[in-house]
Amino acid sequence: xxxxxxxxxxxxxxxxxxxxxKDNPFYKFAEHLVVGVSAGYYLVIYYFNFIHPNVFSPVFLxxxxxxxxxxxxxxxxxxxxxxxxxxxxxTRFFPKVAWxxxxxxxxxxxxxAGLGISPVMQARVIEQLRANALSVAGExxxxxxxxxxxxxxxxxxxxxxxxxxxxxxxxxxxxxRLGVLVVSAIVAYGGWLVLSLIxxxxxxxxxxxxxxxxxxxxxxxxxxxxxxxxxxxxLARVGIVFxxxxxxxxxxxxxxxxxxxxxxxxxxxxxxxxxxxx
Amino acid sequence: xxxxxxxxxxxxxxxxxxxxxxxxxxxFLPLGLPVVVTPxxxxxxxxxxxxxxxxxxxxxxxxxxxxxxxxxxxMAMAIMRHCFENDVNVVVMxxxxxxxxxxxxxxxxxxxxxxxxxxxxxxxxxxxxGTSAVILGMGINIRNVFPEDAYGAPMxxxxxxxxVRNYDDIPLVISLAGWSAAEAWIYYAxxxxxxxxxxxxxxxxxxxxxxxxxxxxxxxLLGGMRGAAEYEVLIDTPDxxxxxxxxxxxxxxxxxxxxxxxxxxxxxxxxGKTVSGVSGS
Numbered sequence: 001x002x003x004x005x006x007x008x009x010x011x012x013x014x015x016x017x018x019x020x021x022k023d024n025p026f027y028k029f030a031e032h033l034v035v036g037v038s039a040g041y042y043l044v045i046y047y048f049n050f051i052h053p054n055v056f057s058p059v060f061l062x063x064x065x066x067x068x069x070x071x072x073x074x075x076x077x078x079x080x081x082x083x084x085x086x087x088x089x090x091t092r093f094f095p096k097v098a099w100x101x102x103x104x105x106x107x108x109x110x111x112x113a114g115l116g117i118s119p120v121m122q123a124r125v126i127e128q129l130r131a132n133a134l135s136v137a138g139e140x141x142x143x144x145x146x147x148x149x150x151x152x153x154x155x156x157x158x159x160x161x162x163x164x165x166x167x168x169x170x171x172x173x174x175x176x177r178l179g180v181l182v183v184s185a186i187v188a189y190g191g192w193l194v195l196s197l198i199x200x201x202x203x204x205x206x207x208x209x210x211x212x213x214x215x216x217x218x219x220x221x222x223x224x225x226x227x228x229x230x231x232x233x234x235l236a237r238v239g240i241v242f243x244x245x246x247x248x249x250x251x252x253x254x255x256x257x258x259x260x261x262x263x264x265x266x267x268x269x270x271x272x273x274x275x276x277x278x
Numbered sequence: 279x280x281x282x283x284x285x286x287x288x289x290x291x292x293x294x295x296x297x298x299x300x301x302x303x304x305x306f307l308p309l310g311l312p313v314v315v316t317p318x319x320x321x322x323x324x325x326x327x328x329x330x331x332x333x334x335x336x337x338x339x340x341x342x343x344x345x346x347x348x349x350x351x352x353m354a355m356a357i358m359r360h361c362f363e364n365d366v367n368v369v370v371m372x373x374x375x376x377x378x379x380x381x382x383x384x385x386x387x388x389x390x391x392x393x394x395x396x397x398x399x400x401x402x403x404x405x406x407x408g409t410s411a412v413i414l415g416m417g418i419n420i421r422n423v424f425p426e427d428a429y430g431a432p433m434x435x436x437x438x439x440x441x442v443r444n445y446d447d448i449p450l451v452i453s454l455a456g457w458s459a460a461e462a463w464i465y466y467a468x469x470x471x472x473x474x475x476x477x478x479x480x481x482x483x484x485x486x487x488x489x490x491x492x493x494x495x496x497x498x499l500l501g502g503m504r505g506a507a508e509y510e511v512l513i514d515t516p517d518x519x520x521x522x523x524x525x526x527x528x529x530x531x532x533x534x535x536x537x538x539x540x541x542x543x544x545x546x547x548x549x550g551k552t553v554s555g556v557s558g559s
Binding site: 020021038041042045046049050064065066112115116118119120122123127128130131246249250253254255256257258259260261262263264265266267270276277 | 291302306345346347375376404405407410414425432465466468480482484485489490492493494501502503521522525530533
Protein backbone atom coordinates (compact mmCIF):
# COMPACT_ATOMS: atom_id res chain seq x y z
CA UNK A 1 0.00 0.00 0.00
CA UNK A 2 2.84 2.35 0.90
CA UNK A 3 4.45 1.69 -2.49
CA UNK A 4 1.23 2.69 -4.28
CA UNK A 5 1.02 6.01 -2.43
CA UNK A 6 4.74 6.64 -2.92
CA UNK A 7 4.38 5.91 -6.64
CA UNK A 8 1.45 8.32 -6.90
CA UNK A 9 3.57 10.95 -5.14
CA UNK A 10 6.49 10.28 -7.48
CA UNK A 11 4.33 10.53 -10.60
CA UNK A 12 2.82 13.81 -9.36
CA UNK A 13 6.33 15.13 -8.66
CA UNK A 14 7.42 14.27 -12.20
CA UNK A 15 4.22 15.84 -13.56
CA UNK A 16 4.97 19.12 -11.77
CA UNK A 17 8.60 19.17 -12.95
CA UNK A 18 7.49 18.45 -16.53
CA UNK A 19 6.50 22.15 -16.64
CA UNK A 20 10.21 22.98 -16.89
CA UNK A 21 10.14 21.58 -20.41
CA LYS A 22 6.82 23.20 -21.31
CA ASP A 23 3.24 23.48 -20.13
CA ASN A 24 1.35 20.20 -20.56
CA PRO A 25 -1.78 18.31 -19.38
CA PHE A 26 0.14 16.30 -16.75
CA TYR A 27 1.28 19.52 -15.08
CA LYS A 28 -2.23 21.00 -15.25
CA PHE A 29 -3.69 17.86 -13.66
CA ALA A 30 -1.18 17.88 -10.80
CA GLU A 31 -1.65 21.61 -10.24
CA HIS A 32 -5.45 21.33 -10.02
CA LEU A 33 -5.16 18.28 -7.79
CA VAL A 34 -2.99 20.20 -5.31
CA VAL A 35 -5.46 23.08 -5.18
CA GLY A 36 -8.46 20.80 -4.70
CA VAL A 37 -6.89 18.50 -2.13
CA SER A 38 -5.50 21.48 -0.18
CA ALA A 39 -8.89 23.19 -0.03
CA GLY A 40 -10.57 20.01 1.21
CA TYR A 41 -7.83 19.28 3.73
CA TYR A 42 -7.88 22.80 5.19
CA LEU A 43 -11.68 22.76 5.46
CA VAL A 44 -11.69 19.51 7.44
CA ILE A 45 -8.78 20.51 9.68
CA TYR A 46 -10.30 23.92 10.48
CA TYR A 47 -13.74 22.49 11.15
CA PHE A 48 -12.66 19.71 13.52
CA ASN A 49 -9.91 21.68 15.27
CA PHE A 50 -11.59 25.05 15.52
CA ILE A 51 -15.23 25.46 14.54
CA HIS A 52 -16.52 22.28 16.15
CA PRO A 53 -14.77 22.49 19.57
CA ASN A 54 -14.94 26.30 19.91
CA VAL A 55 -18.32 27.17 18.37
CA PHE A 56 -20.55 24.26 17.44
CA SER A 57 -19.92 22.12 20.53
CA PRO A 58 -20.40 24.86 23.20
CA VAL A 59 -23.32 26.61 21.47
CA PHE A 60 -25.36 23.61 20.35
CA LEU A 61 -24.07 20.65 22.40
CA UNK A 62 -23.37 22.76 25.52
CA UNK A 63 -19.95 21.18 26.03
CA UNK A 64 -16.39 22.56 26.06
CA UNK A 65 -13.53 20.03 26.05
CA UNK A 66 -15.89 17.32 27.26
CA UNK A 67 -17.14 19.41 30.20
CA UNK A 68 -20.81 20.54 30.26
CA UNK A 69 -21.68 24.26 30.27
CA UNK A 70 -25.00 25.97 30.97
CA UNK A 71 -27.24 27.45 28.26
CA UNK A 72 -26.91 31.26 28.47
CA UNK A 73 -23.85 31.04 30.74
CA UNK A 74 -20.80 33.30 30.32
CA UNK A 75 -18.88 30.58 28.44
CA UNK A 76 -21.89 30.00 26.16
CA UNK A 77 -22.02 33.70 25.23
CA UNK A 78 -18.21 33.74 24.75
CA UNK A 79 -18.61 31.00 22.14
CA UNK A 80 -21.73 32.46 20.48
CA UNK A 81 -20.59 36.10 20.03
CA UNK A 82 -17.31 35.32 18.14
CA UNK A 83 -19.21 32.72 16.11
CA UNK A 84 -21.80 35.30 15.03
CA UNK A 85 -19.05 37.83 14.26
CA UNK A 86 -17.35 35.22 12.10
CA UNK A 87 -20.55 34.56 10.15
CA UNK A 88 -21.02 38.32 9.64
CA UNK A 89 -17.75 38.41 7.67
CA UNK A 90 -19.56 36.53 4.89
CA THR A 91 -22.10 39.35 4.41
CA ARG A 92 -19.63 40.87 1.94
CA PHE A 93 -21.06 38.44 -0.61
CA PHE A 94 -24.38 40.30 -0.36
CA PRO A 95 -23.81 43.96 -1.36
CA LYS A 96 -26.93 45.35 0.38
CA VAL A 97 -25.84 44.14 3.83
CA ALA A 98 -22.08 44.05 3.24
CA TRP A 99 -21.60 46.95 5.69
CA UNK A 100 -22.55 44.69 8.61
CA UNK A 101 -19.37 42.70 8.06
CA UNK A 102 -17.29 45.78 8.87
CA UNK A 103 -18.21 45.47 12.54
CA UNK A 104 -16.73 41.98 12.65
CA UNK A 105 -13.68 43.16 10.73
CA UNK A 106 -13.28 46.08 13.15
CA UNK A 107 -13.29 43.74 16.15
CA UNK A 108 -10.82 41.44 14.39
CA UNK A 109 -8.37 44.20 13.38
CA UNK A 110 -8.67 45.96 16.73
CA UNK A 111 -8.08 42.79 18.68
CA UNK A 112 -5.01 41.77 16.74
CA ALA A 113 -3.58 45.31 16.79
CA GLY A 114 -4.02 45.40 20.55
CA LEU A 115 -2.30 42.05 20.95
CA GLY A 116 0.50 42.85 18.53
CA ILE A 117 1.61 46.46 18.90
CA SER A 118 3.39 46.17 22.22
CA PRO A 119 5.39 42.95 21.70
CA VAL A 120 6.21 43.71 18.07
CA MET A 121 7.44 47.21 18.99
CA GLN A 122 9.50 45.70 21.77
CA ALA A 123 11.03 42.94 19.62
CA ARG A 124 11.64 44.90 16.42
CA VAL A 125 12.54 48.36 17.72
CA ILE A 126 13.43 48.55 21.42
CA GLU A 127 15.45 45.32 21.56
CA GLN A 128 17.20 46.17 18.28
CA LEU A 129 18.19 49.61 19.60
CA ARG A 130 19.58 47.98 22.71
CA ALA A 131 21.47 45.43 20.61
CA ASN A 132 23.15 48.23 18.65
CA ALA A 133 24.52 49.95 21.75
CA LEU A 134 27.80 48.08 21.32
CA SER A 135 31.28 48.31 22.74
CA VAL A 136 34.15 48.75 20.29
CA ALA A 137 36.41 46.76 22.58
CA GLY A 138 36.09 43.19 21.40
CA GLU A 139 37.43 40.04 22.94
CA UNK A 140 41.04 39.00 22.35
CA UNK A 141 40.30 36.25 19.88
CA UNK A 142 42.72 35.82 16.96
CA UNK A 143 40.09 34.27 14.71
CA UNK A 144 37.58 37.03 15.46
CA UNK A 145 40.30 39.62 14.95
CA UNK A 146 41.18 38.21 11.52
CA UNK A 147 37.51 38.02 10.59
CA UNK A 148 37.03 41.61 11.67
CA UNK A 149 40.05 42.65 9.67
CA UNK A 150 38.94 40.87 6.51
CA UNK A 151 35.40 42.18 6.81
CA UNK A 152 36.61 45.69 7.55
CA UNK A 153 38.95 45.68 4.57
CA UNK A 154 36.31 44.48 2.13
CA UNK A 155 33.71 47.02 3.21
CA UNK A 156 36.21 49.88 3.55
CA UNK A 157 37.55 49.26 0.05
CA UNK A 158 34.02 49.07 -1.31
CA UNK A 159 33.15 52.40 0.33
CA UNK A 160 36.33 54.05 -0.96
CA UNK A 161 35.61 52.74 -4.43
CA UNK A 162 32.10 54.15 -4.41
CA UNK A 163 33.00 57.51 -2.87
CA UNK A 164 36.32 58.24 -4.56
CA UNK A 165 37.02 56.16 -7.61
CA UNK A 166 33.62 56.06 -9.21
CA UNK A 167 33.01 59.78 -8.70
CA UNK A 168 36.41 61.37 -9.28
CA UNK A 169 38.50 58.95 -11.25
CA UNK A 170 36.11 57.67 -13.86
CA UNK A 171 38.21 59.15 -16.63
CA UNK A 172 41.49 57.72 -15.37
CA UNK A 173 42.94 54.32 -16.16
CA UNK A 174 42.65 51.00 -14.33
CA UNK A 175 46.18 51.38 -12.91
CA UNK A 176 45.18 54.56 -11.05
CA ARG A 177 42.06 52.85 -9.72
CA LEU A 178 44.11 49.87 -8.56
CA GLY A 179 46.51 52.25 -6.84
CA VAL A 180 43.68 53.89 -4.90
CA LEU A 181 42.36 50.48 -3.90
CA VAL A 182 45.77 49.38 -2.62
CA VAL A 183 46.24 52.64 -0.72
CA SER A 184 42.75 52.27 0.76
CA ALA A 185 43.54 48.75 1.92
CA ILE A 186 46.77 49.93 3.56
CA VAL A 187 44.92 52.80 5.24
CA ALA A 188 42.26 50.40 6.49
CA TYR A 189 44.88 48.02 7.84
CA GLY A 190 46.77 50.88 9.51
CA GLY A 191 43.57 52.23 11.02
CA TRP A 192 42.74 48.80 12.41
CA LEU A 193 46.20 48.52 13.97
CA VAL A 194 45.91 51.94 15.60
CA LEU A 195 42.47 51.14 16.98
CA SER A 196 43.80 47.82 18.27
CA LEU A 197 46.59 49.59 20.12
CA ILE A 198 44.36 52.14 21.80
CA UNK A 199 41.74 49.60 22.81
CA UNK A 200 42.13 48.35 26.37
CA UNK A 201 41.17 44.82 25.31
CA UNK A 202 43.85 44.72 22.66
CA UNK A 203 41.57 44.15 19.68
CA UNK A 204 38.95 46.53 18.44
CA UNK A 205 35.72 44.88 17.39
CA UNK A 206 35.45 46.16 13.85
CA UNK A 207 32.33 44.03 13.50
CA UNK A 208 30.61 46.21 16.08
CA UNK A 209 31.86 49.39 14.45
CA UNK A 210 30.66 48.20 11.06
CA UNK A 211 27.31 47.17 12.50
CA UNK A 212 26.68 50.64 13.90
CA UNK A 213 28.01 52.29 10.73
CA UNK A 214 25.75 50.08 8.63
CA UNK A 215 22.74 50.87 10.79
CA UNK A 216 23.30 54.63 10.57
CA UNK A 217 24.01 54.47 6.84
CA UNK A 218 20.93 52.40 6.08
CA UNK A 219 18.69 54.60 8.20
CA UNK A 220 20.12 57.66 6.45
CA UNK A 221 19.38 56.15 3.03
CA UNK A 222 15.69 55.94 3.98
CA UNK A 223 15.66 59.49 5.40
CA UNK A 224 13.91 61.50 2.69
CA UNK A 225 13.31 64.84 4.46
CA UNK A 226 16.64 66.27 3.29
CA UNK A 227 18.55 66.02 0.00
CA UNK A 228 21.25 63.38 0.05
CA UNK A 229 24.20 65.76 -0.41
CA UNK A 230 27.48 66.25 1.39
CA UNK A 231 27.98 64.19 4.55
CA UNK A 232 24.38 62.98 4.46
CA UNK A 233 24.86 61.81 0.89
CA UNK A 234 28.08 60.03 1.82
CA LEU A 235 26.42 58.24 4.71
CA ALA A 236 23.49 57.28 2.46
CA ARG A 237 26.00 55.79 -0.02
CA VAL A 238 27.48 53.77 2.82
CA GLY A 239 23.93 52.61 3.53
CA ILE A 240 23.56 51.47 -0.09
CA VAL A 241 26.71 49.34 0.26
CA PHE A 242 25.32 47.65 3.36
CA UNK A 243 21.93 47.17 1.70
CA UNK A 244 23.62 45.50 -1.27
CA UNK A 245 25.55 43.20 1.06
CA UNK A 246 22.24 42.35 2.76
CA UNK A 247 20.50 41.69 -0.55
CA UNK A 248 23.41 39.50 -1.64
CA UNK A 249 23.15 37.41 1.51
CA UNK A 250 19.38 37.10 1.03
CA UNK A 251 19.89 36.02 -2.58
CA UNK A 252 22.39 33.36 -1.55
CA UNK A 253 20.03 32.02 1.08
CA UNK A 254 17.12 32.11 -1.40
CA UNK A 255 19.09 30.01 -3.89
CA UNK A 256 19.91 27.55 -1.09
CA UNK A 257 16.26 27.39 -0.08
CA UNK A 258 14.96 26.70 -3.59
CA UNK A 259 17.69 24.17 -4.28
CA UNK A 260 16.81 22.41 -1.01
CA UNK A 261 13.28 21.84 -2.30
CA UNK A 262 14.67 20.25 -5.47
CA UNK A 263 17.08 18.12 -3.43
CA UNK A 264 14.16 17.00 -1.26
CA UNK A 265 12.17 15.86 -4.27
CA UNK A 266 15.14 14.12 -5.93
CA UNK A 267 15.90 12.41 -2.61
CA UNK A 268 12.27 11.29 -2.44
CA UNK A 269 12.44 9.84 -5.95
CA UNK A 270 15.78 8.07 -5.49
CA UNK A 271 15.44 7.02 -1.84
CA UNK A 272 11.77 6.57 -0.98
CA UNK A 273 10.46 5.53 -4.38
CA UNK A 274 13.22 3.77 -6.34
CA UNK A 275 15.39 2.77 -3.33
CA UNK A 276 18.53 3.51 -5.36
CA UNK A 277 20.36 5.26 -2.52
CA UNK A 278 20.68 4.62 1.23
CA UNK B 279 26.76 35.84 -33.77
CA UNK B 280 29.54 36.06 -31.16
CA UNK B 281 29.97 33.50 -28.37
CA UNK B 282 28.66 36.06 -25.88
CA UNK B 283 25.41 36.48 -27.80
CA UNK B 284 25.08 32.71 -28.11
CA UNK B 285 25.47 32.38 -24.34
CA UNK B 286 22.81 35.01 -23.72
CA UNK B 287 20.35 33.26 -26.03
CA UNK B 288 20.90 29.74 -24.72
CA UNK B 289 17.68 27.79 -24.11
CA UNK B 290 17.19 27.91 -20.36
CA UNK B 291 16.09 24.27 -20.37
CA UNK B 292 19.77 23.35 -20.75
CA UNK B 293 20.37 25.09 -17.42
CA UNK B 294 17.49 23.15 -15.84
CA UNK B 295 19.05 19.94 -17.15
CA UNK B 296 22.48 20.86 -15.77
CA UNK B 297 20.95 21.64 -12.36
CA UNK B 298 19.04 18.34 -12.42
CA UNK B 299 22.23 16.39 -13.14
CA UNK B 300 24.16 18.36 -10.52
CA UNK B 301 21.56 17.46 -7.89
CA UNK B 302 21.41 13.79 -8.79
CA UNK B 303 25.05 12.80 -9.32
CA UNK B 304 26.30 13.59 -5.75
CA UNK B 305 23.69 11.16 -4.38
CA PHE B 306 25.51 8.34 -6.21
CA LEU B 307 29.04 9.76 -5.98
CA PRO B 308 29.23 11.56 -2.62
CA LEU B 309 31.97 14.17 -2.42
CA GLY B 310 32.11 14.04 1.37
CA LEU B 311 32.59 17.79 1.70
CA PRO B 312 32.94 18.81 5.36
CA VAL B 313 30.04 20.52 7.14
CA VAL B 314 31.40 23.19 9.49
CA VAL B 315 29.18 24.02 12.47
CA THR B 316 28.34 27.72 12.76
CA PRO B 317 27.77 29.57 16.08
CA UNK B 318 23.94 29.98 15.74
CA UNK B 319 23.52 26.20 15.33
CA UNK B 320 26.00 25.46 18.12
CA UNK B 321 24.03 27.80 20.44
CA UNK B 322 20.77 25.95 19.84
CA UNK B 323 22.50 22.61 20.31
CA UNK B 324 23.99 23.83 23.60
CA UNK B 325 20.57 25.06 24.77
CA UNK B 326 19.08 21.60 24.18
CA UNK B 327 22.14 19.88 25.65
CA UNK B 328 21.71 21.86 28.89
CA UNK B 329 18.19 20.50 29.49
CA UNK B 330 18.04 18.09 32.40
CA UNK B 331 17.04 14.49 31.58
CA UNK B 332 13.56 13.54 32.69
CA UNK B 333 12.70 17.12 33.70
CA UNK B 334 10.00 19.34 32.25
CA UNK B 335 9.59 18.86 28.49
CA UNK B 336 10.92 20.80 25.56
CA UNK B 337 8.09 22.26 23.47
CA UNK B 338 8.63 21.73 19.75
CA UNK B 339 6.31 23.73 17.53
CA UNK B 340 6.38 22.11 14.10
CA UNK B 341 4.96 24.94 12.04
CA UNK B 342 5.74 23.88 8.50
CA UNK B 343 3.80 22.66 5.48
CA UNK B 344 4.76 20.19 2.71
CA UNK B 345 6.23 23.03 0.63
CA UNK B 346 9.08 23.51 3.11
CA UNK B 347 9.39 19.89 4.23
CA UNK B 348 12.88 19.16 2.80
CA UNK B 349 14.42 22.00 4.80
CA UNK B 350 12.55 21.72 8.08
CA UNK B 351 11.79 18.04 8.63
CA UNK B 352 15.51 17.16 8.95
CA MET B 353 15.70 19.78 11.70
CA ALA B 354 12.72 18.28 13.52
CA MET B 355 14.19 14.79 13.34
CA ALA B 356 17.64 15.93 14.50
CA ILE B 357 16.29 17.92 17.47
CA MET B 358 13.96 15.13 18.60
CA ARG B 359 16.76 12.55 18.29
CA HIS B 360 18.98 14.81 20.37
CA CYS B 361 16.29 15.13 23.05
CA PHE B 362 15.39 11.44 23.14
CA GLU B 363 19.06 10.44 23.21
CA ASN B 364 19.45 12.64 26.32
CA ASP B 365 16.18 11.40 27.93
CA VAL B 366 14.63 14.85 27.49
CA ASN B 367 10.85 14.69 27.10
CA VAL B 368 9.23 16.40 24.14
CA VAL B 369 5.81 17.99 23.61
CA VAL B 370 4.97 18.65 19.96
CA MET B 371 2.31 21.01 18.62
CA UNK B 372 1.65 22.88 15.39
CA UNK B 373 0.28 26.29 14.47
CA UNK B 374 -0.03 25.42 10.78
CA UNK B 375 -3.08 23.44 9.60
CA UNK B 376 -0.98 21.47 7.12
CA UNK B 377 1.56 20.76 9.85
CA UNK B 378 -0.67 18.32 11.74
CA UNK B 379 0.16 15.21 9.74
CA UNK B 380 3.80 16.19 9.22
CA UNK B 381 4.37 16.84 12.92
CA UNK B 382 2.73 13.55 13.88
CA UNK B 383 4.76 11.66 11.28
CA UNK B 384 8.10 13.07 12.45
CA UNK B 385 7.29 12.59 16.15
CA UNK B 386 6.16 8.99 15.79
CA UNK B 387 9.18 8.12 13.63
CA UNK B 388 11.65 9.58 16.14
CA UNK B 389 9.87 8.04 19.13
CA UNK B 390 9.80 4.63 17.46
CA UNK B 391 13.58 4.71 16.97
CA UNK B 392 14.02 4.99 20.75
CA UNK B 393 11.09 2.77 21.79
CA UNK B 394 9.41 5.51 23.82
CA UNK B 395 5.97 5.55 25.44
CA UNK B 396 3.29 8.04 24.45
CA UNK B 397 2.09 10.20 27.33
CA UNK B 398 5.18 9.53 29.44
CA UNK B 399 8.07 10.46 27.14
CA UNK B 400 6.34 12.48 24.48
CA UNK B 401 2.96 14.08 23.77
CA UNK B 402 1.34 15.43 20.63
CA UNK B 403 -0.99 18.38 21.24
CA UNK B 404 -2.13 18.77 17.64
CA UNK B 405 -3.15 21.97 15.84
CA UNK B 406 -4.76 25.14 17.11
CA UNK B 407 -5.51 28.11 14.82
CA GLY B 408 -5.03 31.74 15.86
CA THR B 409 -1.25 31.92 16.23
CA SER B 410 -0.86 34.92 18.54
CA ALA B 411 -3.84 34.04 20.74
CA VAL B 412 -2.59 30.45 21.08
CA ILE B 413 0.94 31.46 22.11
CA LEU B 414 -0.28 34.11 24.54
CA GLY B 415 -2.90 31.78 25.99
CA MET B 416 -0.34 29.05 26.65
CA GLY B 417 1.53 31.50 28.84
CA ILE B 418 -1.45 31.59 31.21
CA ASN B 419 -2.45 27.96 31.06
CA ILE B 420 -1.79 25.41 28.33
CA ARG B 421 -5.09 23.68 29.20
CA ASN B 422 -7.04 26.77 28.16
CA VAL B 423 -5.68 26.40 24.64
CA PHE B 424 -5.24 22.62 24.47
CA PRO B 425 -7.79 21.09 26.86
CA GLU B 426 -7.03 17.72 25.21
CA ASP B 427 -4.15 16.24 23.28
CA ALA B 428 -4.40 15.51 19.56
CA TYR B 429 -6.12 12.18 20.24
CA GLY B 430 -8.79 13.52 22.62
CA ALA B 431 -7.14 12.56 25.93
CA PRO B 432 -7.55 15.19 28.68
CA MET B 433 -4.26 16.80 29.69
CA UNK B 434 -4.37 15.54 33.26
CA UNK B 435 -4.62 11.95 32.03
CA UNK B 436 -1.16 12.27 30.46
CA UNK B 437 1.63 11.71 33.04
CA UNK B 438 4.03 13.97 31.17
CA UNK B 439 1.61 16.92 31.24
CA UNK B 440 0.54 16.66 34.87
CA UNK B 441 3.24 19.04 36.10
CA VAL B 442 3.13 21.31 33.08
CA ARG B 443 0.89 24.34 33.48
CA ASN B 444 2.43 27.18 31.43
CA TYR B 445 5.79 28.50 30.22
CA ASP B 446 7.17 28.40 33.76
CA ASP B 447 7.25 24.62 33.32
CA ILE B 448 8.76 24.60 29.83
CA PRO B 449 12.52 25.21 29.74
CA LEU B 450 12.77 25.78 25.99
CA VAL B 451 10.50 26.30 22.99
CA ILE B 452 11.77 25.61 19.47
CA SER B 453 9.71 26.69 16.48
CA LEU B 454 10.43 25.14 13.08
CA ALA B 455 8.61 27.37 10.65
CA GLY B 456 8.35 28.13 6.96
CA TRP B 457 6.33 31.28 7.68
CA SER B 458 6.08 33.96 10.38
CA ALA B 459 5.26 31.55 13.24
CA ALA B 460 8.82 31.66 14.55
CA GLU B 461 8.57 35.45 14.82
CA ALA B 462 5.25 35.06 16.60
CA TRP B 463 6.98 32.93 19.25
CA ILE B 464 9.44 35.78 19.79
CA TYR B 465 6.67 38.39 19.98
CA TYR B 466 4.21 36.53 22.15
CA ALA B 467 6.28 34.06 24.19
CA UNK B 468 9.71 35.68 24.61
CA UNK B 469 8.56 39.29 24.98
CA UNK B 470 5.70 39.02 27.50
CA UNK B 471 6.83 35.86 29.34
CA UNK B 472 10.62 35.85 28.70
CA UNK B 473 10.25 32.26 27.51
CA UNK B 474 13.50 30.94 25.98
CA UNK B 475 12.88 30.45 22.25
CA UNK B 476 14.96 28.82 19.52
CA UNK B 477 14.11 28.74 15.83
CA UNK B 478 14.65 26.68 12.72
CA UNK B 479 13.56 28.44 9.55
CA UNK B 480 13.85 28.05 5.81
CA UNK B 481 17.01 29.48 4.29
CA UNK B 482 15.07 32.18 2.49
CA UNK B 483 13.86 33.47 5.89
CA UNK B 484 17.16 33.09 7.74
CA UNK B 485 18.52 36.59 7.14
CA UNK B 486 15.36 38.07 8.71
CA UNK B 487 16.10 36.21 11.95
CA UNK B 488 19.73 37.21 12.51
CA UNK B 489 18.70 40.55 14.11
CA UNK B 490 16.64 38.62 16.69
CA UNK B 491 19.56 36.28 17.30
CA UNK B 492 22.05 39.12 17.70
CA UNK B 493 19.68 40.92 20.06
CA UNK B 494 19.52 37.85 22.31
CA UNK B 495 15.85 37.14 21.60
CA UNK B 496 16.68 33.70 20.19
CA UNK B 497 18.71 30.98 21.86
CA UNK B 498 19.95 29.73 18.51
CA LEU B 499 19.01 29.50 14.85
CA LEU B 500 18.99 26.79 12.20
CA GLY B 501 18.87 28.19 8.67
CA GLY B 502 17.63 25.86 5.96
CA MET B 503 18.98 22.46 5.02
CA ARG B 504 22.47 23.65 5.89
CA GLY B 505 21.37 24.32 9.50
CA ALA B 506 19.83 20.86 9.69
CA ALA B 507 23.03 19.27 8.35
CA GLU B 508 25.11 21.10 10.97
CA TYR B 509 22.81 19.89 13.74
CA GLU B 510 23.05 16.32 12.39
CA VAL B 511 26.85 16.61 12.53
CA LEU B 512 26.65 17.79 16.15
CA ILE B 513 24.54 14.80 17.23
CA ASP B 514 26.68 12.52 15.07
CA THR B 515 23.69 11.20 13.13
CA PRO B 516 23.99 12.24 9.46
CA ASP B 517 20.61 11.96 7.71
CA UNK B 518 18.47 13.92 5.26
CA UNK B 519 20.23 17.25 5.84
CA UNK B 520 23.79 16.00 5.49
CA UNK B 521 22.80 13.84 2.52
CA UNK B 522 21.80 16.90 0.51
CA UNK B 523 24.80 19.10 1.28
CA UNK B 524 27.03 17.74 -1.51
CA UNK B 525 24.31 18.56 -4.05
CA UNK B 526 23.94 22.01 -2.47
CA UNK B 527 27.64 22.72 -2.86
CA UNK B 528 27.79 21.53 -6.48
CA UNK B 529 24.71 23.55 -7.48
CA UNK B 530 26.00 26.69 -5.77
CA UNK B 531 29.26 26.31 -7.70
CA UNK B 532 27.34 25.94 -10.97
CA UNK B 533 25.18 28.97 -10.20
CA UNK B 534 28.24 31.08 -9.38
CA UNK B 535 29.82 30.04 -12.69
CA UNK B 536 26.58 30.77 -14.56
CA UNK B 537 26.31 34.22 -12.96
CA UNK B 538 29.94 34.99 -13.86
CA UNK B 539 29.60 33.72 -17.43
CA UNK B 540 26.23 35.43 -17.89
CA UNK B 541 27.55 38.79 -16.69
CA UNK B 542 30.72 38.50 -18.75
CA UNK B 543 28.68 37.63 -21.84
CA UNK B 544 26.30 40.55 -21.18
CA UNK B 545 29.08 43.13 -20.84
CA UNK B 546 31.02 41.77 -23.82
CA UNK B 547 27.94 41.77 -26.04
CA UNK B 548 27.02 45.29 -24.87
CA UNK B 549 30.53 46.57 -25.59
CA GLY B 550 30.38 45.02 -29.01
CA LYS B 551 27.09 46.80 -29.75
CA THR B 552 28.43 50.13 -28.43
CA VAL B 553 31.56 49.88 -30.59
CA SER B 554 29.55 48.96 -33.67
CA GLY B 555 27.09 51.79 -32.88
CA VAL B 556 29.92 54.35 -32.66
CA SER B 557 31.60 53.12 -35.82
CA GLY B 558 28.27 53.17 -37.60
CA SER B 559 27.69 56.83 -36.78
